[in-house]
Amino acid sequence: MKKKRFNIDFRELGILYALIILLVVLYATNNTFRSMMIYRNILRTAAIYATCGIGMTFAIISGDFDLSVGSQMALGSVVFTTLLTWGVPMIVAILGVLVLGMIMGTFNGILIAKMRIPAFIATLGMLMAYRALAQMINGSPVTVTNKTFLSLSTSKFLEVPILFWIMVVMAILGTVVLRKTKIGRNTLAIGNSKEAARIAGINVGNTQIAIYFIVGLLTAVATLLGTARNGASNYNNFSGYEFTVISAVVLGGTALAGGKGSIFTTVVASIFLSTLNSALPTYGVNAYVQKVIEGCVLIFAFSINTIRSTLSDIMLKRRSNRELRERLKGTSMQA
Amino acid sequence: MKKFLAILMCLVIALSMVGCGGSDKNSETIGTPETSNAAEENSNTSDAAEKEDSSSDYSGLKIGWSVYNIAYEYFISMEQGVVDKAKELGIELIKHDQGEDATEMVTGCENMIAQGIDALVISPCKPESMTQIVAAADEAGIPVVIVDIGTGDSDYDAFIISDVYGGGQMAGRYTLQLLQEAGITGKDYAIIKCEESAVYAIQRGEGFKNVMDEAGYNFTTQITANSSQDQGYNAMKDILTAYPDVVAVYCENDKMAMGAANAVEEAGKTGDIIIMGFDGDAAAVEFIKEGKMAGTIAQDPHGMGAKGLEIAAKLAKGETVEFDDAAKKQINFDVYLIDKNGNADKNFK
Numbered sequence: 001m002k003k004k005r006f007n008i009d010f011r012e013l014g015i016l017y018a019l020i021i022l023l024v025v026l027y028a029t030n031n032t033f034r035s036m037m038i039y040r041n042i043l044r045t046a047a048i049y050a051t052c053g054i055g056m057t058f059a060i061i062s063g064d065f066d067l068s069v070g071s072q073m074a075l076g077s078v079v080f081t082t083l084l085t086w087g088v089p090m091i092v093a094i095l096g097v098l099v100l101g102m103i104m105g106t107f108n109g110i111l112i113a114k115m116r117i118p119a120f121i122a123t124l125g126m127l128m129a130y131r132a133l134a135q136m137i138n139g140s141p142v143t144v145t146n147k148t149f150l151s152l153s154t155s156k157f158l159e160v161p162i163l164f165w166i167m168v169v170m171a172i173l174g175t176v177v178l179r180k181t182k183i184g185r186n187t188l189a190i191g192n193s194k195e196a197a198r199i200a201g202i203n204v205g206n207t208q209i210a211i212y213f214i215v216g217l218l219t220a221v222a223t224l225l226g227t228a229r230n231g232a233s234n235y236n237n238f239s240g241y242e243f244t245v246i247s248a249v250v251l252g253g254t255a256l257a258g259g260k261g262s263i264f265t266t267v268v269a270s271i272f273l274s275t276l277n278s279a280l281p282t283y284g285v286n287a288y289v290q291k292v293i294e295g296c297v298l299i300f301a302f303s304i305n306t307i308r309s310t311l312s313d314i315m316l317k318r319r320s321n322r323e324l325r326e327r328l329k330g331t332s333m334q335a
Numbered sequence: 336m337k338k339f340l341a342i343l344m345c346l347v348i349a350l351s352m353v354g355c356g357g358s359d360k361n362s363e364t365i366g367t368p369e370t371s372n373a374a375e376e377n378s379n380t381s382d383a384a385e386k387e388d389s390s391s392d393y394s395g396l397k398i399g400w401s402v403y404n405i406a407y408e409y410f411i412s413m414e415q416g417v418v419d420k421a422k423e424l425g426i427e428l429i430k431h432d433q434g435e436d437a438t439e440m441v442t443g444c445e446n447m448i449a450q451g452i453d454a455l456v457i458s459p460c461k462p463e464s465m466t467q468i469v470a471a472a473d474e475a476g477i478p479v480v481i482v483d484i485g486t487g488d489s490d491y492d493a494f495i496i497s498d499v500y501g502g503g504q505m506a507g508r509y510t511l512q513l514l515q516e517a518g519i520t521g522k523d524y525a526i527i528k529c530e531e532s533a534v535y536a537i538q539r540g541e542g543f544k545n546v547m548d549e550a551g552y553n554f555t556t557q558i559t560a561n562s563s564q565d566q567g568y569n570a571m572k573d574i575l576t577a578y579p580d581v582v583a584v585y586c587e588n589d590k591m592a593m594g595a596a597n598a599v600e601e602a603g604k605t606g607d608i609i610i611m612g613f614d615g616d617a618a619a620v621e622f623i624k625e626g627k628m629a630g631t632i633a634q635d636p637h638g639m640g641a642k643g644l645e646i647a648a649k650l651a652k653g654e655t656v657e658f659d660d661a662a663k664k665q666i667n668f669d670v671y672l673i674d675k676n677g678n679a680d681k682n683f684k
Contacts, residue, residue: 037449045442140531141463143487154470230437232463232487237437277439278446287405287432 015252015265019272026275032282040161042274044153047167048226050270052241053248054167054174055105055218057266058211060249061178061191063258064112064119066212069219070241071130072104076223077233078134081142090146098220104130105216109209127242134235141234144227152228163225167267170221174214174263183210191258247298248273256302273297393648394425399447400644401431401440401457403484408617409636413458413482416640424648437461444468448475454647456480458640462487478650482643483636485534491664493646493656495639498667499535499613502632503542503585506611509672509683510543510583511550513609513629521582526557527570527595529587533562536587539613539632543585555581560591567594575602583609589619589631596627615673624677631673639668
C-alpha cells in the first residue's frame, strides 16, 4: 500500500538497477571501490546535484526546465562569502542565500508565467544575467575561513556525509510536496496538459511561479552545500551545472515532455552520475573519452522513453498475436 | 521490460570494459618493464625494505596529478613534464583533469587520495578551494605540491612557481641592453599590470621596476589592464597620450603586450618604444618576429611539471627539500628570455 501511495513503480526504476549493476562491477574490478572513502566522496558530490535536481524535477514535470541554476548557485555563493566578509553572522548569511534563491526563482517564474516568455529563453537570459551580477559583486575568488561552515562538507553522521543527509531531508520534503499537496498535483496536471489544467480550473500561472520558487529555494540549498564543498566562492564556479542537473533528472526517468516523474529516481540518478564521474578517472580513462561516455549516457537517457515504448509496442503486438493464435486454435478445436 | 534491462546492463558492462581497457595502459606503473615489475614485487614484500634504500629509489610510489584543464597547450606541456618524470623515476601516476571546475577539482583530488596515493601534485584551477584538498590530504597524511597558479593561502607542502620577480628583472636588463644598442636617450618608462588578485603575476612588474630604477630611469605610471589584450591596447593609448616621451613599456603578460604593441603601431611609433611581455605565447613570438614587440620572458611548464613530481616523490619518501623561500615553502623555477629575433636565449641572465 505504502508503495502505491508514493507512486514508486518498480518498473520505472531502471536507473536504480543500473546503479546497482555499476556498483557491483566497480566493487568487483576496482580496489578503490572497496573503501568507504570513495563512496563518501561520491555521495558528497551527488548531494549537490540531487538537491538542485529535486527542484529541477518539479520544473521538468511541469514541462519546462530552468537553465539558470548554475548561475544562481554562483551568485548565491558570491553573495554568501560577501556577507561573511562583512562580518554578518553565518546563520544570517545562510538565510540571506535562501531568501536570494527564493527571489531569483520567483523572478524566473514571473518572467515565464506573467511575461509569457518561453522557459528556455527566460532562463537562458537569466543564466547570463545572474552570472554577470555575481562578477559585478565580486570578481575575485574568496576562501571561506569559517571552520563551522567548512565542517559541513567534511563531517559525517552514521558514516554518511552530512551533505547527503541534508539532501535526503530535502528529497523527503520534496516528495511530500509533489505527491501530497495541491502544488504538487497541479504541477503534474499542467505537465500533462496546460490547456486541460486551465479548463479544470487550475491557475497555471501561479502554479508555475510556485514551481520556480521551489527550484530557486532548492538551488539555494545546493549553493550552500556546493560552497561548503568548494570551501570558497568564485563567480565562475558551478558553470555547466544546469546540464548535469537536467541530465540527472532525465536519467531518473522524468519525462522531458512533462506530466510524470519522481524525486527518488532523480536522487538515484544523481548518485549514478557522480559514481560514473568518480569511477572513470580511477580506470585511467582519458578526460576526453570520459566526456564522450558521459554524453552517451545522457543521450541514452533521453532515448529511454522511445526505446521503452518501442519495446512495449513490440511486446503488445506479440501478445495480441499469441492471443489471436490461441483463440483461432480454440475455434479450430471446437470445429 | 526485460529487454530494457538487458540493454541497460550491456551499457554498464560496456562502460566498465572501456574503463578496464584504459586501466591497462594508464593506471599501471609507468616505467620501463623491469622497474614496473620490480615495483610490484617490492610493494608486496615489506615497507621496511623500501625505507632502507629510500636514498634515490622512488619506484613503487603512487602519485596523483591533477591538472587545471588539459585543453590548454600550456597544461598539456606541463602534464607531459609530469608523465616524463614519472616514467624516469618508475613512479605509478594517476591523472585527473579538473576541467576548470572547483567541485571537480575537490572531488577528483579526494578520489585520488582515496586510491591511496603517496603524494598529490596539483596545478589548481581554483586556488581558493585548495584548503579543502589540503585538509583531506592532511587527514590521509600525504604531502601536497602545488605547481604554478597560486596557493589560496592553504597549508601546502611545496609550491613551484616561475621566478616572476627574477623574470621581471631579466626583462629590465634586456630592455636596458636594447635601449643602449638603439641609442635611445629618453628615460621615461611605464608598466601595464595584471589584476590585483593575480598575486604572482604582479611581481613581474616589481622586478622590472627594480632594475630600471637602479639604472636611473624615470617611472611614470602603471595601469591595470586585467591581463586582457583589449585593455592592454587601451592602457597603451592612455600612456601615449599622457606620457609621449615613454621609451619602454613592460607588460606583465603577453596578451597585454600584444594589445600595447598594436596601439604603438597605430601611433606610428613601432621601434621607438621597447615593449616586453611575459609568458612566451606563440602569438607573442610572432609579434616579436614582426618587430612589434622587443621580446618576452618565457615560462617552462614542462620543466615545472617534472620538478613538481620530483619534489612530491622526495616529500613522500620523507626527504628534505630545499626551498628558495623557506617561509612560503616556495621553489622558484627559472624562466628564460626570448630575444628580439624570436629565439630562446637561455643564457641571458
